[in-house]
Amino acid sequence: MNAEQYAKAQKRVKKIKSFYKNLVTWVVFSVFFIVLNILGGSHFPWAIFPIGGWGISVVIQALNIFGIPGYGVDWEKRILEDEMRKIEMEDRLKQRYLELSTKEKTENLDEDEQLDLEELRKIKKGWDDSELV
Numbered sequence: 122m123n124a125e126q127y128a129k130a131q132k133r134v135k136k137i138k139s140f141y142k143n144l145v146t147w148v149v150f151s152v153f154f155i156v157l158n159i160l161g162g163s164h165f166p167w168a169i170f171p172i173g174g175w176g177i178s179v180v181i182q183a184l185n186i187f188g189i190p191g192y193g194v195d196w197e198k199r200i201l202e203d204e205m206r207k208i209e210m211e212d213r214l215k216q217r218y219l220e221l222s223t224k225e226k227t228e229n230l231d232e233d234e235q236l237d238l239e240e241l242r243k244i245k246k247g248w249d250d251s252e253l254v
């Protein structure tokens with residue numbers, strides 16, 4: 122681990138530590154506000170305002186540190202890899218289509234190649250023959 126990675130990890134640990142301190146403080150003060158509201162004899166539940174406002178900031182801090190569940194860095198990487206695979210497959214199909222259509226114009230295709238070309242024409246996804254180089 123190099124110094125840059127260590128510094129980055131240290132910064133992240135400080136953020137996580139700060140979040141947990143904020144969370145514990147929020148829980149303690151929420152209990153305090155509720156007890157104060159009940160013992161104060163007020164019939165209006167005013168404690169929900171500071172608890173709710175502070176709670177929203179705790180949730181935002183948690184999302185900032187831990188990300189939205191299911192949509193973290195791994196999710197983005199996984200989706201990116203899937204899209205890259207799809208594009209690569211489409212490029213290979215275009216290339217195969219080009220090879221077979223060029224071969225069809227210059228010479229006769231064997232039976233398997235003819236079937237491949239027919240299948241490629243069926244699944245052709247919006248590319249134009251003029252796009253193929």
